[in-house]
Amino acid sequence: xxxxxxxxxxxxxxxxxxxxxxxxxxxxxxxxxxxxxxxxxxxxxxxxxxxxxxxxxxxxxxxxxxxxxxxxxxxxxxxxxxxxxxxxxxxxxxxxxxxxxxxxxxxxxxxxxxxxxxxxxxxxxxxxxxxxxxxxxxxxxxxxxxxxxxxxxxxxxxxxxxxxxxxxxxxxxxxxxxx
Amino acid sequence: xxxxxxxxxxxxxxxxxxxxxxxxxxxxxxxxxxxxxxxxxxxxxxxxxxxxxxxxxxxxxxxxxxxxxxxxxxxxxxxxxxxxxxxxxxxxxxxxxxxxxxxxxxxxxxxxxxxxxxxxxxxxxxxxxxxxxxxxxxxxxxxxxxxxxxxxxxxxxxxxxxxxxxxxxxxxxxxxxxxxxxxxxxxxxxxxxxxxxxxxxxxxxxxxxxxxxxxxxxxxxxxxxxxxxxxxxxxxxxxxxxxxxxxxxxxxxxxxxxxxxxxxxxxxxxxxxxxxxxxx
Amino acid sequence: xxxxxxxxxxxxxxxxxxxxxxxxxxxxxxxxxxxxxxxxxxxxxxxxxxxxxxxxxxxxxxxxxxxxxxxxxxxxxxxxxxxxxxxxxxxxxxxxxxxxxxxxxxxxxxxxxxxxxxxxxxxxxxxxxxxxxxxxxxxxxxxxxxxxxxxxxxxxxxxxxxxxxxxxxxxxxxxxxxxxxxxxxxxxxxxxxxxxxxxxxxxxxxxxxxxxxxxxxxxxxxxxxxxxxxxxxxxxxxxxxxxxxxxxxxxxxxxxxxxxxxxxxxxxxxxxxxxxxxxxxxxxxxxxxxxxxxxxxxxxxxxxxxxxxxxxxxxxxxxxxxxxxxxxxxxxxxxxxxxxxxxxxxxxxxxxxxxxxxxxxxxxxxxxxxxxxx
Numbered sequence: 001x002x003x004x005x006x007x008x009x010x011x012x013x014x015x016x017x018x019x020x021x022x023x024x025x026x027x028x029x030x031x032x033x034x035x036x037x038x039x040x041x042x043x044x045x046x047x048x049x050x051x052x053x054x055x056x057x058x059x060x061x062x063x064x065x066x067x068x069x070x071x072x073x074x075x076x077x078x079x080x081x082x083x084x085x086x087x088x089x090x091x092x093x094x095x096x097x098x099x100x101x102x103x104x105x106x107x108x109x110x111x112x113x114x115x116x117x118x119x120x121x122x123x124x125x126x127x128x129x130x131x132x133x134x135x136x137x138x139x140x141x142x143x144x145x146x147x148x149x150x151x152x153x154x155x156x157x158x159x160x161x162x163x164x165x166x167x168x169x170x171x172x173x174x175x176x177x178x179x
Numbered sequence: 180x181x182x183x184x185x186x187x188x189x190x191x192x193x194x195x196x197x198x199x200x201x202x203x204x205x206x207x208x209x210x211x212x213x214x215x216x217x218x219x220x221x222x223x224x225x226x227x228x229x230x231x232x233x234x235x236x237x238x239x240x241x242x243x244x245x246x247x248x249x250x251x252x253x254x255x256x257x258x259x260x261x262x263x264x265x266x267x268x269x270x271x272x273x274x275x276x277x278x279x280x281x282x283x284x285x286x287x288x289x290x291x292x293x294x295x296x297x298x299x300x301x302x303x304x305x306x307x308x309x310x311x312x313x314x315x316x317x318x319x320x321x322x323x324x325x326x327x328x329x330x331x332x333x334x335x336x337x338x339x340x341x342x343x344x345x346x347x348x349x350x351x352x353x354x355x356x357x358x359x360x361x362x363x364x365x366x367x368x369x370x371x372x373x374x375x376x377x378x379x380x381x382x383x384x385x386x387x388x389x390x391x392x393x394x395x396x397x398x399x400x401x402x403x404x405x406x407x408x409x410x411x412x413x414x415x416x417x418x419x420x421x422x423x424x425x426x427x428x429x430x431x432x433x434x435x436x437x438x439x440x441x442x443x444x445x446x447x448x449x450x451x452x453x454x455x456x457x458x459x
Numbered sequence: 460x461x462x463x464x465x466x467x468x469x470x471x472x473x474x475x476x477x478x479x480x481x482x483x484x485x486x487x488x489x490x491x492x493x494x495x496x497x498x499x500x501x502x503x504x505x506x507x508x509x510x511x512x513x514x515x516x517x518x519x520x521x522x523x524x525x526x527x528x529x530x531x532x533x534x535x536x537x538x539x540x541x542x543x544x545x546x547x548x549x550x551x552x553x554x555x556x557x558x559x560x561x562x563x564x565x566x567x568x569x570x571x572x573x574x575x576x577x578x579x580x581x582x583x584x585x586x587x588x589x590x591x592x593x594x595x596x597x598x599x600x601x602x603x604x605x606x607x608x609x610x611x612x613x614x615x616x617x618x619x620x621x622x623x624x625x626x627x628x629x630x631x632x633x634x635x636x637x638x639x640x641x642x643x644x645x646x647x648x649x650x651x652x653x654x655x656x657x658x659x660x661x662x663x664x665x666x667x668x669x670x671x672x673x674x675x676x677x678x679x680x681x682x683x684x685x686x687x688x689x690x691x692x693x694x695x696x697x698x699x700x701x702x703x704x705x706x707x708x709x710x711x712x713x714x715x716x717x718x719x720x721x722x723x724x725x726x727x728x729x730x731x732x733x734x735x736x737x738x739x740x741x742x743x744x745x746x747x748x749x750x751x752x753x754x755x756x757x758x759x760x761x762x763x764x765x766x767x768x769x770x771x772x773x774x775x776x777x778x779x780x781x782x783x784x785x786x787x788x789x790x791x792x793x794x795x796x797x798x799x800x801x802x803x804x805x806x807x808x809x810x811x812x813x814x815x816x817x818x819x820x821x822x823x824x825x826x827x828x829x830x831x832x833x
Binding site for chain 2 (some may be wrong): 482
């Protein structure tokens with residue numbers, strides 16, 4: 001088994017953090033192997049922000065670290081969807097933050113679109129955790145990693161006072177995905 | 180039975196005679212240094228196995244070859260960081276860095292600068308013969324202006340470096356200028372310097388009749404020795420303003436700085452205790 | 460043992476602590492500073508020392524000094540800093556000082572692209588210092604290998620009393636991976652041999668019939684001599700051809716005759732392989748993926764990742780690739796390690812696949828170049 005996951009958005013949307021939590025959950029809480037790489041523009045906010053994860057059940061299958069034909073993709077912004085859509089294979093599962101993505105190309109993707117940013121602001125009180133809302137959706141739909149693994153990773157990485165808000169955000173679309 | 184030298188117990192006697200030329204001042208430096216070490220050992224203030232000599236490259240650096248202690252003869256200019264590496268791991272060591280003016284002030288300049296800034300717990304003995312002796316008479320940063328060297332054959336156009344002023348400015352605990360023309364004074368400086376925490380920096384004006392002497396017309400060792408002796412004057416506690424470095428006007432010998440600020444090992448140990456105290 | 464999701468650089472830092480690192484001296488440089496920063500946080504808590512020096516020259520010299528004070532020592536740098544360190548690397552060779560230099564390659568020459576990758580310095584890593592000898596060079600291609608090879612680098616440096624270069628690159632440095640992190644006691648840790656004779660009888664460069672002399676340190680009463688000049692077993696300067704021959708050949712042999720023991724690689728689909736893509740470092744991941752693409756197209760392709768680059772174990776490399784028709788050396792430079800392998804695989808067609816890329820060459824590009832030769 002070999003799985004390519006692409007996560008992309010604009011700087012400031014918590015893309016690297018999302019990717020780190022997902023990678024950490026896979027590495028430390030499952031038997032799968034994973035390689036992850038981060039790409040970001042020099043500016044902290046506004047530029048491209050991207051995480052590539054290559055997940056495999058055998059170590060040797062986790063080879064080239066850049067996504068070439070993503071099986072799972074998450075785009076938090078229109079700019080990055082436009083920039084990286086060709087890295088997503090036909091038939092891929094694609095998640096979109098419909099708060100920031102309006103123009104979806106005609107492809108044979110299984111598209112899941114929810115307004116992650118609006119949901120985070122409305123339901124959790126801050127758009128800063130839109131990334132965790134999106135991650136919940138992705139994990140719920142794809143089951144790439146057990147939700148408990150993500151929650152453990154969040155608890156290990158996030159400062160104590162922010163754990164709850166991240167967990168709430170993560171759980172919001174988790175069941176919607178699996179339903 | 181051959182009559183031994185009183186310092187034989189501190190020497191690798193099988194390496195004597197030294198490689199130094201007849202009339203070289205380095206024998207005086209080594210002798211006074213070992214006598215000072217001997218006094219400190221006899222007084223119980225130094226343990227012999229904790230004394231180490233480190234030299235870079237040059238005639239002075241070769242001084243590290245002869246003492247029967249732990250010693251290192253390393254890369255040109257790099258004796259100070261080597262010695263500091265040892266000192267940080269084993270603070271009980273008394274690290275003595277021996278180097279010429281080229282080794283310490285030219286190629287090792289950046290290292291001595293930062294060791295002085297750190298007030299690093301080293302005794303740095305810079306023997307200044309005002310020329311590159313081992314390599315055959317090239318320009319040193321200490322060569323008096325106007326003098327002939329093989330790489331400034333029309334007379335050195337450059338200003339000389341005053342290491343006493345530099346050492347004092349950057350915060351060494353002990354800064355002295357001695358000379359091989361005044362061995363007792365030199366031994367006393369070393370003796371005092373060995374007990375200092377922080378950086379002790381001793382510049383030793385010395386004679387290289389074979390190279391420097393030849394350049395300036397004093398090839399006979401005694402002539403050069405007497406010439407240097409004419410140009411030095413001893414002062415009790417001279418001020419740094421009196422440290423001017425001038426072959427023409429002469430050199431003031433003495434203890435320019437003698438203070439007791441925390442040394443590098445003190446502040447570093449405090450840093451480590453903060454690390455451990457912070458629950459690490 | 461536990462699994463952690465960490466970068467290649469963090470893996471190096473963590474592994475060095477497990478391997479017994481006690482002294483780290485460094486100067487900040489991209490892309491190695493996070494090794495330095497991790498150790499600055501963690502090593503002092505474990506009784507070690509981390510000091511920032513005024514430049515890379517001071518850093519490596521302090522590390523050499525610390526090693527002579529019995530502390531396992533390391534510094535880390537990239538091309539510009541390694542170039543400054545070369546003089547003292549040579550000192551470490553002749554004084555037989557255990558030392559690990561983590562060399563994280565970035566795009567060059569000169570300042571190049573400091574944050575991006577390349578493998579331009581693979582030959583410099585072992586041939587860069589003056590004196591014409593060989594030092595071991597280990598090259599990780601993943602964070603896990605960075606961890607494992609760091610432990611190995613320390614062990615080799617202690618066992619052979621030699622500096623060892625751990626040759627990583629900017630891609631490995633910043634790639635996250637699942638890494639089996641081990642504690643002391645869960646890995647083999649080698650310490651340098653100590654003298655068993657009295658200080659009076661001790662000769663610091665006497666290998667006692669073997670190739671590696673026992674090593675006393677400063678402060679133990681052995682009156683050790685660290686000597687940069689050509690020296691005899693006592694450490695005394697000896698400008699004589701017979702002494703120089705004896706010293707050179709011993710320093711050479713102790714590393715080269717360990718090449719079988721040091722040889723380390725991984726391979727996929729070697730059975731029945733006709734076209735072997737040989738690579739190292741992060742480019743090995745491109746080569747491995749390219750071999751897979753070629754197999755999907757029906758070619759009998761395999762990939763070999765070399766983890767030990769120097770000393771070259773000639774019989775080992777030749778034996779490994781015995782049944783292969785063509786060997787493709789894939790690397791992110793103008794074709795440097797290819798020269799080493801061509802010399803070893805004289806009876807085989809060895810093709811250079813030099814692909815310069817600021818990150819890693821794309822597998823499709825590697826496969827495309829290889830296919831032109833099939």
